[in-house]
Amino acid sequence: MFDLGIEAPRILVRRVKYPRIEFRTGRLTLILPPGVNPQEVLEKHGDWIAKKAKFIKEHLEAARGLALAERSDREFRELVSSCVEGNARSLGVEVNKVFFRRMKTKWASCSARGNVTINSLARFLPDRLVEYLVFHELVHLLERKHNDRFWRIVASRFPDYPESESLLFSYWFLVWGGS
Numbered sequence: 001m002f003d004l005g006i007e008a009p010r011i012l013v014r015r016v017k018y019p020r021i022e023f024r025t026g027r028l029t030l031i032l033p034p035g036v037n038p039q040e041v042l043e044k045h046g047d048w049i050a051k052k053a054k055f056i057k058e059h060l061e062a063a064r065g066l067a068l069a070e071r072s073d074r075e076f077r078e079l080v081s082s083c084v085e086g087n088a089r090s091l092g093v094e095v096n097k098v099f100f101r102r103m104k105t106k107w108a109s110c111s112a113r114g115n116v117t118i119n120s121l122a123r124f125l126p127d128r129l130v131e132y133l134v135f136h137e138l139v140h141l142l143e144r145k146h147n148d149r150f151w152r153i154v155a156s157r158f159p160d161y162p163e164s165e166s167l168l169f170s171y172w173f174l175v176w177g178g179s
């Protein structure tokens with residue numbers, strides 16, 4: 001046994017072919033095919049799990065003292081719209097449509113056709129992080145990958161982007177509360 005430093009894993013038995021380990025909402029979840037011993041999976045992937053657990057723990061600790069923003073859904077949508085408008089103009093990109101959806105794996109996404117989807121849970125982020133999130137997504141309309149070029153463009157507007165990225169993880173685990 002090893003100490004994860006976080007809650008005991010949740011174990012789900014499903015008709016999957018191989019065991020799966022998920023951390024996306026900050027709680028370790030093992031998805032196992034019937035008949036697989038959870039302890040064996042935990043031991044086999046112990047190093048990887050410990051690394052992930054450490055990452056989550058550090059970001060949760062950093063989340064202590066962070067407050068969730070209080071704004072209405074309308075205020076949130078207005079904020080996002082104004083960020084999209086301003087940044088689309090300054091980046092010279094065309095945004096087709098903005099969608100809001102509750103997503104369990106990411107804060108935002110965008111399609112090659114210029115559709116931007118923002119996680120409705122971003123309603124709880126401070127203004128500056130909402131602005132960062134929108135900018136980050138719109139930069140993807142210029143560069144799909146997280147490569148040097150991508151981060152250079154991001155840094156032109158948000159020189160402190162590593163801090164913003166890190167904060168987004170802290171807020172992520174905070175809004176999910178390890179659920």
Ligand SMILES: [Zn+2]
Binds near residue numbers: 140146
């Ligand atoms: Zn990205």
